[in-house]
Amino acid sequence: MRAVSANLLAWLLFCTCACVFYVWNRLEGSRLDRFTRGPQSLRRESRHAGGPPLDLSVQTFRALLTVPSAQRLRLGDGGLYVRNLTDVKEQTGTSGSRDDRINVDAEESAQRGGSDLVSLVEEGIFWSGRLEEQLPVSFSEGHARAWRERARGQRVVKLEPGCGRVSNQLATFWDGTKVCVRYGINAEQVQGETLTYYLAGLLGITNVPPLVLSQLNPDSEQWGDVRRHAARLQWSDWAVVSLTEWVANLTAVVTPEPLRQNSEGLRPLPGELGNYTTGELLELMQWTDLILLDYLSANFDRLVSNMFSLQWDARVMERETNNLLRTPRGDLVFVDNEAGLVHGFRVLDMWEKYHGAVLGSVCVFRRRTAQRVLELHRRRDTRTRLLELYGDSEPLSPELGFLSDEHARVLQTRIDRVHRHISHCKGKYQQLGSVTV
Ligand SMILES: Nc1ncnc2c1ncn2[C@@H]1O[C@H](COP(=O)(O)OP(=O)(O)OP(=O)(O)O)[C@@H](O)[C@H]1O
Numbered sequence: 001m002r003a004v005s006a007n008l009l010a011w012l013l014f015c016t017c018a019c020v021f022y023v024w025n026r027l028e029g030s031r032l033d034r035f036t037r038g039p040q041s042l043r044r045e046s047r048h049a050g051g052p053p054l055d056l057s058v059q060t061f062r063a064l065l066t067v068p069s070a071q072r073l074r075l076g077d078g079g080l081y082v083r084n085l086t087d088v089k090e091q092t093g094t095s096g097s098r099d100d101r102i103n104v105d106a107e108e109s110a111q112r113g114g115s116d117l118v119s120l121v122e123e124g125i126f127w128s129g130r131l132e133e134q135l136p137v138s139f140s141e142g143h144a145r146a147w148r149e150r151a152r153g154q155r156v157v158k159l160e161p162g163c164g165r166v167s168n169q170l171a172t173f174w175d176g177t178k179v180c181v182r183y184g185i186n187a188e189q190v191q192g193e194t195l196t197y198y199l200a201g202l203l204g205i206t207n208v209p210p211l212v213l214s215q216l217n218p219d220s221e222q223w224g225d226v227r228r229h230a231a232r233l234q235w236s237d238w239a240v241v242s243l244t245e246w247v248a249n250l251t252a253v254v255t256p257e258p259l260r261q262n263s264e265g266l267r268p269l270p271g272e273l274g275n276y277t278t279g280e281l282l283e284l285m286q287w288t289d290l291i292l293l294d295y296l297s298a299n300f301d302r303l304v305s306n307m308f309s310l311q312w313d314a315r316v317m318e319r320e321t322n323n324l325l326r327t328p329r330g331d332l333v334f335v336d337n338e339a340g341l342v343h344g345f346r347v348l349d350m351w352e353k354y355h356g357a358v359l360g361s362v363c364v365f366r367r368r369t370a371q372r373v374l375e376l377h378r379r380r381d382t383r384t385r386l387l388e389l390y391g392d393s394e395p396l397s398p399e400l401g402f403l404s405d406e407h408a409r410v411l412q413t414r415i416d417r418v419h420r421h422i423s424h425c426k427g428k429y430q431q432l433g434s435v436t437v
């Protein structure tokens with residue numbers, strides 16, 4: 001009996017020790033795991049049977065391309081495909097950065113089995129539909145229409161600095177909304193600002209803040225409260241000014257490496273685009289629209305002026321780009337377009353070689369923008385369509401005026417050139433559509 005009890009006791013002691021050892025082992029394992037991951041890093045095991053761990057902490061598409069070939073798929077005709085990290089639809093109003101979303105969605109994707117794939121480029125030269133889906137609309141048509149309706153005629157209660165040089169002012173409406181008022185030294189500046197906004201609308205580019213015109217009538221309810229302040233600013237009565245939506249928390253933007261001088265340009269090559277994070281690709285996508293818009297409007301006051309400054313400032317491209325800002329979410333905001341279309345066309349001789357060089361540096365495009373360029377090229381009706389959109393949307397358009405016939409012809413010629421450039425890129429890279437990474 002005594003021997004049986006001793007055996008039982010020994011057995012119980014052994015079981016207790018085994019349990020303590022097991023629990024300690026698990027705790028230690030998870031502590032070590034947390035330590036090696038770090039707070040930001042995401043090391044996840046591929047859920048594919050036999051798949052190696054997929055290190056998402058690197059977060060570049062190149063890293064994702066290292067998944068074994070059995071995990072890569074080739075879909076349809078021509079494109080670059082990598083494991084899908086995100087499935088984000090339009091998320092207007094979110095404040096997190098896109099790379100944050102990659103982390104969250106990578107986790108979801110891994111939980112789902114992570115079998116989706118994302119393509120980067122389709123038909124050789126177009127940003128893929130899957131990538132496009134992840135790009136939120138900066139200022140959607142609906143938002144812009146509602147903003148313009150609200151802003152028109154609103155009473156201005158305060159003017160203060162905050163929108164650049166002193167002739168431009170940050171205005172506050174009676175309801176607390178803020179707008180940037182741009183007063184042009186001459187009409188062509190406000191024309192450039194306004195017509196570029198509508199040209200962007202014609203092309204489906206939504207990065208230009210909504211805009212309405214207003215006439216500085218000192219006796220109007222809109223300007224009465226700030227009449228004296230306006231006089232001190234030497235704003236002439238009855239001048240037509242533009243009001244644009246003021247956007248909070250904007251930060252500076254540096255030109256991405258492939259778009260700087262001496263770079264190879266932005267080409268739809270797997271070895272190049274594969275190096276970027278989703279956030280970076282989405283920003284590059286917006287840059288491709290910016291470059292087309294600035295070429296068409298001959299706006300030299302952004303990338304082109306930086307290129308010009310290279311003569312005396314070799315590192316200018318590493319500094320912030322003029323008149324371009326970024327929201328915390330990663331949307332680019334194209335501000336200050338007053339050099340476009342009118343002033344830009346008047347001084348084309350001086351800037352054209354730079355405009356051409358910048359356009360030539362891009363061979364990836366948003367499908368919709370390229371489609372709109374194609375339509376305007378085929379129908380040769382850019383002037384009519386721009387005038388229609390501007391005239392229908394802006395009651396003060398007769399006061400401000402429109403492009404001269406000569407400038408309307410210049411714009412059509414630039415549409416034709418952009419179309420030719422897109423066709424050239426298509427001819428060059430369509431074959432590469434069959435490259436699989
Ligand atoms: N829509 C806007 N929302 C928020 N801030 C804006 C907006 N427009 C301009 N700003 C602010 O004003 C600054 C100058 O804007 P902008 O380029 O339009 O004016 P500017 O008079 O041409 O100034 P600069 O000569 O410095 O280019 C921007 O960098 C930004 O800080």
Ligand SMILES: [Mg+2]
Pocket residue numbers: 164323336
């Ligand atoms: Mg400016």
